Amino acid sequence: MNNTELKNKKTLPSKAERHKLFGSVEPGPKTKPVDKEKMVDLQNSKKDFLFDIDAVGIANVKNPINITSHLIPNNQTTIGTFRFTSRIDKDSKGTNMSRFTEQLDAYYKNNYSIDIDTLKRFTKDLAIRLKQKDAQMEVNFPWFFERKGPSSGLAGLNHADAGIKVTYDQDKGHHIEVTLAGTITTLCPCSKEISEYSAHNQRGRVEMTAVLSEDFDENETDWKEALLEAAESNASARIHPVLKRPDEKIVTEQAYENPRFVEDIVRLVAADLYELPFVEKFTISCKNEESIHLHDAVATLSFDKNTDA
Template sequence: MSHQLPDVQATGPEVTVGLSRVGVTGVDKLVKIARADKRPIVLMAEFEVYVDLPSWRKGIDMSRNMEVIDEILEEATREAAFRVEDVCGDAAERLLEKHDYTSRAQVSMEAEFVRREQTPATDRETQHTVDIVASATATEEGTREEIGARVVGMTVCPCSQGMSVARAKQKLEDLDVPEETITEFLDEIPQPGHSQRGHATLTVEAAGDPDVDLNDVIDVARDAMSARIYNMAKRPDEDHMTFESHSNAKFVEDCVRSMAEGVLERFDHLPDDAVITMAQSNDESIHQHNAHAERVVEMATLREEVNGD
């Protein structure tokens, strides 16, 4: 004799308060990303899956959530997708379809992505790692997808560099070096400043298909700092990075503003309601604290601010 198992989740809660997000985290899946005329990239991605919960329902169907996410991600593993954010979007839309009590479904993922590149001075092949972040939110109004990356680079503090310039100028004057020579020397040879490892985050969220290339996102974020850094570096590469970063000293605020310029230059096709998230965190080398700056802004506002409209 079989027994009907009770659906406790569908009963009413003792406290009738709705919940913004209920779901599962730490879901690991392999995802294939297709590339034209190349083998697909395989990522080990960690997913989070959420739906909203009305006040009249005790809980979500956790097993159904896992069933849906397994189904869509297993398909994504077999059939290579062209964009990781589309994988999130497909899953969010399926969640919305399968839950008649929810009005909002969210799927997000993170994965480590490895790119090959050449060292800046010795032109040797090396690799660098990037954290991909992608997400999607599906509602009855439609689906918005987000793609982005967290990258590491190098910054140099303009304030400490300015003090070094003043010290060098005073010493050269004491040595009776002509003013014209002092100016030329200081223009050509950047003076010391304390350097920091910087962490830049850039994401783009938009409805429909915004046509954002992940590689472009990575490049804009890396180039917003004082200099790129490289996993493998010979002495000429180290000299290149040191000189370049000290020639391009930036505060944490400057990095976010440089990112904003890069977004407008590389993603000018984005619609006005696309949401850009830009953040920079610097691991200070002469302080125990760190520095942080960020901006979340719609593309229309960003265009107005950068262009001075």
């Protein structure tokens, strides 16, 4: 150190003294029990608490997850955002929140995969752990898939936002709902029709929610791939991570040859989902980020095969 550095050097109080300076105090007397068996358990109090609760639990829980895919990469690790709930009757004051994360950690340490059969077991085990007749879990995660340029064959990774919601009921069994939100290109049919040349296009986002049949077999069909194909195959063009000039020519011309309104997208995607035998009910929405307006164009369509409406 030079003389200037020595002159500016401070002598600080100890860390304990610094903590006191900023408000820390010595621990006070402890009178309550430290053994779990002797502690008051408020959650398990039994009394008439006026109302049943439909769902209580924890949300926004993040944890690493393993997923499988029929598209490359077939095995991938990503981040899952979880929500766990269960109903409780009016004679129970509350639920045991720690049991949700205990169960998640136990499955994580067992190197589990996020697939529907595993999540069926998870929700049933969770209901047993909670000593309840039902349990629900929801997990949302980014799913990556390889996409090649149509001419060059150069590959890169795209991603979609996927989600699974599994509800277990001791009397009714399992209810399975999946979601997928993917990005597409759409070209405006009106713009193409009225313009001497060119047409404006936009980036669209298609969100699909589907209720799957109880006997759905994920080994035979990747629901993520099926929903993604329903969205992308009905778009003006697909989104690509890598495009060389010959690729861009193909994609641009393909979009021009397949103009789509948001109304067209939801109806065409609905037709594909209607033809999937393992989908019982669905909702589709499309949002186009307009390139010549400040607003977005939106459309939503729902259909239940069981009621035919």
